[in-house]
Amino acid sequence: MSVFYKPYMIKYNLVVMFFTVMLVCFMATAADTKNLLFEKQKKTIVLDPGHGGYDKGAQGPDGTFEKNVTLNLARMIAKELANNYRVVLTRTDDYWLDIPARTASANHVGADLFISIHTGGSFLHQASGITLYYFKEFAGPTMTPDAYPSQPFKSINNQVPWPNIHNRHQKSSKVLAQLMLNRINEQRIFTKSDIQDAQFMILEGADMPAVCLEIGYITNPAEEKSLSDIIVLSNIAKGIRNGIDDFFEKDR
Numbered sequence: 001m002s003v004f005y006k007p008y009m010i011k012y013n014l015v016v017m018f019f020t021v022m023l024v025c026f027m028a029t030a031a032d033t034k035n036l037l038f039e040k041q042k043k044t045i046v047l048d049p050g051h052g053g054y055d056k057g058a059q060g061p062d063g064t065f066e067k068n069v070t071l072n073l074a075r076m077i078a079k080e081l082a083n084n085y086r087v088v089l090t091r092t093d094d095y096w097l098d099i100p101a102r103t104a105s106a107n108h109v110g111a112d113l114f115i116s117i118h119t120g121g122s123f124l125h126q127a128s129g130i131t132l133y134y135f136k137e138f139a140g141p142t143m144t145p146d147a148y149p150s151q152p153f154k155s156i157n158n159q160v161p162w163p164n165i166h167n168r169h170q171k172s173s174k175v176l177a178q179l180m181l182n183r184i185n186e187q188r189i190f191t192k193s194d195i196q197d198a199q200f201m202i203l204e205g206a207d208m209p210a211v212c213l214e215i216g217y218i219t220n221p222a223e224e225k226s227l228s229d230i231i232v233l234s235n236i237a238k239g240i241r242n243g244i245d246d247f248f249e250k251d252r
C-alpha cells in the first residue's frame with residue numbers, strides 16, 4: 001500500500017466504485033428495456049415474392065424468370081427494412097406457394113403490411129412501367145384468372161378467402177400504394193407509373209393494408225435488363241422502404 005493512501009481514502013474509493021458500478025448496471029438495464037420495447041413496437045411487414053418453383057411467372061426475351069426477380073427484390077427490400085421493422089418473407093427460396101397460403105401467412109403473423117411482388121408480363125414487348133394495385137371489390141363478376149398477374153388462380157386447394165376481410169383496409173392500401181409510388185418515382189427508373197384498383201385474390205384475404213406491385217415488364221427487353229441489375233433493384237427497394245416509412249409516419 002502506498003504511504004500516501006489513508007484508510008478513509010480507500011473507503012471513499014470503494015464507495016465511488018460501488019456507485020459507478022450501480023450506475024452502469026442501471027444504464028445497461030434501461031438500455032436493454034428500451035431495446036426490448038423498440039423490438040416489441042416494431043411493425044411487421046410481410047413480403048411476398050410472387051411465383052416460385054414450377055411456376056416461373058413471366059419470362060423475359062433474354063430468359064429471365066419473374067420468380068427470380070421477385071425473390072431478389074424481396075430480399076433487398078427485407079435488407080432495407082431490417083433495422084426498423086420485423087420482416088417476414090412468404091417464401092425464402094425457389095418453391096411454390098398457393099395464393100391463400102401467402103395471404104394466410106401475413107394474417108398468421110399479424111402483419112401490419114402485406115406486399116406482394118410481381119413483374120408485368122405481356123406479349124407486347126413495348127409494354128412497360130410500374131403499376132401498384134390495391135384491392136377494390138367490383139359489383140360485377142369475379143376477375144378472370146387472365147387478369148391476375150400470376151397464372152395459378154386455380155391451384156388453391158379449394159380454400160376460400162375470408163370474404164370482405166380486406167374491405168376495411170382498402171383506403172389505407174390506396175394511401176400506401178400512392179406513398180410507395182411517389183418514393184419509387186424519386187429513383188427515376190420507370191418512365192410510366194400508375195396506381196390501379198383490382199380484385200386480386202392475393203389481396204382479398206389480407207387483414208391489413210396490402211399492395212401488389214408489378215415492378216416493370218420483364219417482357220420488355222430494356223426493363224428485363226433493369227430488373228436483372230442489382231443496383232436498379234436496390235434503388236427500387238430503397239423507394240419502397242421510404243414509402244413504407246412515410247406510411248407509418250402518416251399513421252402516427
Ligand SMILES: [Zn+2]
Nearest residue numbers: 050118149150
Ligand atoms: Zn406475377
